[in-house]
Amino acid sequence: MGSKIKFLILFLIICFSTVVAIWGCTELKRSRPILPLKEYERMIAGRLDAEYVGTDNCLSACHEHDDIRASFEASTMGVQLKRESGLPLVDCESCHGPGSLAIKGITKELVEENLKKGIKTKCNYKTLIDINNLPPPAQSLICLKCHTGNATFNLHEWNAGIHAINDVSCFDCHQVHRSPDLKVRPIETAEMCFKCHEDLKSYYRLRSHHPVLEGKMFCTDCHDPHGTTVEYLLRKPSIKETCTQCHGEKEGPFIYEHADLTDDCLSCHNSHGSPNNNLLIMREPFLCLQCHEGHRINTPTGETFSSGVKEFFYRRCTDCHSQIHGTDLPSPTGKGRFIR
Ligand code: HEC
Ligand code: HEC
Numbered sequence: 533m534g535s536k537i538k539f540l541i542l543f544l545i546i547c548f549s550t551v552v553a554i555w556g557c558t559e560l561k562r563s564r565p566i567l568p569l570k571e572y573e574r575m576i577a578g579r580l581d582a583e584y585v586g587t588d589n590c591l592s593a594c595h596e597h598d599d600i601r602a603s604f605e606a607s608t609m610g611v612q613l614k615r616e617s618g619l620p621l622v623d624c625e626s627c628h629g630p631g632s633l634a635i636k637g638i639t640k641e642l643v644e645e646n647l648k649k650g651i652k653t654k655c656n657y658k659t660l661i662d663i664n665n666l667p668p669p670a671q672s673l674i675c676l677k678c679h680t681g682n683a684t685f686n687l688h689e690w691n692a693g694i695h696a697i698n699d700v701s702c703f704d705c706h707q708v709h710r711s712p713d714l715k716v717r718p719i720e721t722a723e724m725c726f727k728c729h730e731d732l733k734s735y736y737r738l739r740s741h742h743p744v745l746e747g748k749m750f751c752t753d754c755h756d757p758h759g760t761t762v763e764y765l766l767r768k769p770s771i772k773e774t775c776t777q778c779h780g781e782k783e784g785p786f787i788y789e790h791a792d793l794t795d796d797c798l799s800c801h802n803s804h805g806s807p808n809n810n811l812l813i814m815r816e817p818f819l820c821l822q823c824h825e826g827h828r829i830n831t832p833t834g835e836t837f838s839s840g841v842k843e844f845f846y847r848r849c850t851d852c853h854s855q856i857h858g859t860d861l862p863s864p865t866g867k868g869r870f871i872r
């Protein structure tokens with residue numbers, strides 16, 4: 533009898549969990565995307581009742597956009613029109629949305645007729661995607677439908693990047709119709725970035741700075757504007773690796789290391805610019821005196837200084853501790869004091 537009740541209880545539990553599971557699944561199915569799908573499609577595709585007609589039909593009656601067309605067709609995206617590459621076809625409608633409504637009723641004859649009257653025929657561009665006024669994430673989606681993380685590798689972390697999160701869109705940096713040349717030259721990047729990060733420009737005018745304004749290195753040597761999993765959009769996995777890609781001699785490992793300080797070069801250096809020599813965050817000896825006491829030393833000759841007393845060395849510590857980033861050679865007393 534006891535076992536019958538146990539069996540019944542077990543049976544009820546199974547029934548109950550099945551019901552809960554099914555209910556849970558339907559609930560899951562019902563969970564909604566953040567935007568109503570229709571709204572979202574409308575944002576991206578433009579008018580849903582419009583058809584795609586192709587660049588030739590779009591522009592057959594129109595000479596207004598000849599320049600845009602010419603430079604676009606000469607660009608890396610435009611040459612895809614020839615379809616030889618097997619890459620996705622890119623034409624005006626890929627970004628501006630289906631165009632049939634925009635050109636409805638416009639014929640070559642009408643255009644010429646109007647021209648004689650001195651009127652410019654405009655297409656009904658209000659039926660196209662209002663590309664400039666989309667919310668930034670939707671602007672980027674226009675590009676990302678082709679430039680997925682797999683197709684354009686450095687866009688892999690786009691969505692996690694601080695730029696995407698802060699509503700910076702592809703359009704803010706890339707101007708598709710600027711010229712046939714879509715490549716971004718490293719030398720152009722500083723101006724591109726200063727558009728929004730103007731405050732940093734002042735660092736590059738300080739006495740010690742990385743030669744970015746001089747065109748010898750670039751914001752993109754250290755940062756990937758498309759987003760990375762590392763903080764500050766760094767390309768390399770850490771600050772140290774960011775720096776030692778160019779300053780390899782500071783990388784170590786050394787037999788005598790400066791504790792773990794050199795794991796973060798920014799304990800002592802600024803990355804962009806500084807009023808102090810060598811991009812230091814603080815002048816010597818104050819830099820060192822944050823963590824150490826000044827000291828007097830007994831040199832082998834018992835050397836004294838101009839004032840006649842053995843002084844504390846509140847001066848440039850690295851005059852003697854010249855291997856401050858680490859060394860393999862011990863000091864005369866066999867310790868690691870970075871003096872050679
Ligand atoms: C890869 C996406 C893309 C493609 C392809 C594209 N455009 Fe654009 N177009 C844009 C973006 C983004 C803007 C708005 C920002 C700007 O003006 O650069 C724009 C703006 C325009 C403008 C308004 C320019 C202005 O000065 O206000 C016209 C006209 C235009 N495009 C025509 C065309 C024509 C014609 C084609 C095909 C030959 C084409 N576009 C293909 C993305 C694209
Ligand atoms: C319909 C597909 C498609 C869309 C939409 C699209 N692209 Fe492209 N894009 C391509 C293809 C294909 C290439 C050429 C192959 C390549 O370099 O990946 C290309 C090339 C580029 C290049 C040049 C790469 C190089 O090495 O020269 C840039 C920059 C670019 N696209 C930016 C954009 C931006 C910004 C947008 C959104 C306004 C956009 N693309 C929208 C398909 C697309």
Ligand code: HEC
Nearest residue numbers: 672675676679684690700701702705714715716721752757
């Ligand atoms: C903050 C500025 C910025 C934003 C935003 C941005 N890019 Fe870029 N993009 C660049 C720079 C700079 C380069 C040059 C190559 C490099 O150093 O990564 C580049 C390169 C590219 C390239 C390769 C072509 C080349 O010149 O090597 C493609 C394709 C591209 N970007 C597409 C996109 C797309 C798509 C988006 C939006 C999802 C986007 N970018 C957003 C700045 C930006």
Ligand code: HEC
Nearest residue numbers: 722725726729732742744750751753754764771774802803
């Ligand atoms: C030598 C490598 C390097 C170069 C070149 C570089 N950065 Fe940085 N940047 C860093 C590092 C490291 C950090 C993080 C620590 C810090 O704030 O200094 C950083 C931080 C930043 C920050 C966020 C913190 C802040 O101070 O606002 C911005 C924005 C930035 N960089 C933009 C730029 C721009 C724009 C350029 C080009 C003009 C540039 N960086 C050139 C290494 C570099």
Ligand code: HEC
Nearest residue numbers: 694695698700704721724725727728751755757763764765
């Ligand atoms: C359209 C404006 C815009 C442009 C152009 C732009 N940024 Fe930014 N950037 C932002 C915004 C917004 C943030 C968010 C944080 C903030 O408010 O500074 C940001 C943040 C950053 C950060 C800080 C990341 C962090 O973790 O604190 C770095 C680094 C950075 N950008 C580098 C660049 C570089 C390099 C370029 C040029 C290739 C560039 N940005 C171009 C708007 C822009």
Ligand code: HEC
Nearest residue numbers: 740741743749753774775777778797801802803809810811
């Ligand atoms: C892309 C290469 C590159 C990267 C990455 C780089 N540097 Fe530099 N660094 C340079 C160049 C180039 C100079 C200028 C050398 C010269 O003028 O002789 C320089 C100079 C310096 C100087 C001396 C400045 C002076 O006023 O003499 C210091 C200190 C420095 N870098 C520290 C760093 C730190 C810290 C990092 C990491 C945040 C870093 N560097 C990343 C290329 C780089």
Ligand code: HEC
Nearest residue numbers: 772775776779782790793794796797799800810850854856
């Ligand atoms: C404990 C403070 C401290 C740390 C941490 C530190 N530095 Fe330095 N660095 C200095 C001082 C002080 C100088 C100037 C005197 C000298 O050259 O010895 C200097 C000078 C430099 C110079 C320019 C002179 C030269 O020797 O080429 C570069 C480049 C440099 N450091 C790179 C780095 C890098 C890269 C890291 C991180 C791996 C780093 N520093 C970490 C204190 C430090």
Ligand code: HEC
Nearest residue numbers: 790791799819820822823824849850853856867868869870
């Ligand atoms: C952020 C703190 C910090 C700064 C700044 C700093 N140090 Fe150090 N330093 C340390 C630490 C921690 C040790 C390891 C102490 C130990 O092992 O007993 C160390 C070790 C040393 C040693 C070896 C001491 C020993 O007992 O073997 C010398 C020499 C030294 N530092 C000199 C300097 C000089 C010169 C500067 C300025 C250019 C400087 N330090 C800047 C924290 C700092």
Ligand code: HEC
Nearest residue numbers: 817820824826827829845846847848849852863864865869
């Ligand atoms: C005139 C050369 C000289 C100057 C300048 C100098 N030091 Fe030293 N320092 C030495 C010598 C030599 C030793 C002992 C080396 C040994 O043990 O073999 C030493 C040892 C040290 C030690 C480890 C011994 C201890 O006292 O614990 C530290 C830490 C140190 N110095 C920090 C500094 C700081 C910080 C400054 C700048 C305020 C500085 N030194 C300036 C030559 C100098």
